[in-house]
Amino acid sequence: MGSMSQARVCVRMELSKTRQQVTVYALIAVFAGLIWILHLAAGMTYPIPWFDEGCYLFPAYSFAKFNTFLGPLFGPKIDTILMPPFHTALMGVLFKISGFSLAAARHASGIFMIASFVLTALALKNYFPKYAVIVLCGLFYTNRFFIITGNNARMESLVLLAAAAGFYCLQKNRDIKGLACLALIPVIHPAGSPIFLAGVFYYLLKPALGLARQPVRTLSASDKIFAAAAVLVWFATWLYLVNHVSAVRSGLLDVQVARKLGRNVFAALFHRQYFTALMFMGFTALVIAVHDRRSFLLLLFAAGAWSIYKIGQELWYDIYEAYAQLLFSVLVLHAGRLLIERSQMFARTLMKNSAVCVLVFFTVFWNFQQTMIVNPLAGRVYWNWYGMHFQDGTRYLDTEDVRVAEGIIKKLENERTGEIVVRFYPGGDALLFSHIVQGRVRIEYPFIADFDRVDLSVFHFSKYNPWNNDQFEALKALNVGPGKVVAREKNATEKWLYVLG
Incomplete structure (x- = not known):
């Protein structure tokens, strides 16, 4: 009878474990689907076609057509490399398959x-309270920071994917795979290096924390493949950059690095307004040092992501603050639960569970107050991000808008000789008109192609663009003469001016 009862207990435990796993994976699947739905809803207005996207996607288009990032895509190429080529090469491979499109x-x-969310959630599912952590992760990834960043063809979402993959592997004690994934971050976007350094520091710190490193002598075939791939990517990147020194100097160094070096990093990191947060982080570090040293990985990743946000001080780096706050919130829940479990104040199970529920409530409420969790009552107001918002009944660009522009360009081709050079305001709109580059038509785009003159300047003033005033200033600078402007309006909110050069 005793053996039968033990068997029943084992079966029940296995069933309970299976149900927990199914629930966790179901929650992850639901939130992954919701992220994709919100991504599709963001369309071409959240954000509007962004100038930076063209700086990285047009070289990818060149790679797809000519197998070089510096090909004569639209005209005379400016010898400039703004970023290491990993992300651009990846997009170039995509365009070879799908054809070029911003979408x-x-x-x-x-x-x-979405892949970043899945890996982050899987890495965090072992922290308690388990279901609350998964839901919190899903709520973060469906906030405005993650949705708008996931709908921008810059590098941030790929950086987060590499970070999440590295975090997941290190969490599973697969050190070599984890470090290999993290090693990709600096060649995707150098600004993400603090997360890579956080992973390296954790690996070096493991013996001091009493944690075993993955034995190098017993590497699996997959470990060797990951490590070899990371080394190959670094070598290929180094080889490319040293063979284009002038382009690196004029772009990556003179534009990107110089701009960031001009900032007071120390003041940004240790400003008095962050003193309370830093003290709280230090207290949490003390708790996990005593009770769960493996959680130092979570603390280091949160600190790395937060430092990217503070050091970079860029518009699109808000996502790193959001990611850091997610990780730190999970760490607070985990550390708080450890204290509750070991405290004599909560001797009874009911009291412990109640205390954990209170902790979860205040953690969620705090993030809600910080706008890190969607406020369903705020509606469109919540989704406002620097003045940009989801598309409503008016499309940012439709077939009629494209047809009118093509008609004016065709007329110029018939009236003028030589190349017909077109420039778009805002600059990112050029990403939606790349198909016009055929025959004698060219597009001027800073860092991509430069011309002595512009035959047609296309100004698009949209309710979706919070920087319309910048375009008015650019229009004033052209000193447009009489008879040189064709105006058009749609739905009283979308206005075009076609200025002849």
């Missing part, structure tokens, strides 16, 4: 973000 690149970014 394809943004969908890839959305997929990177």
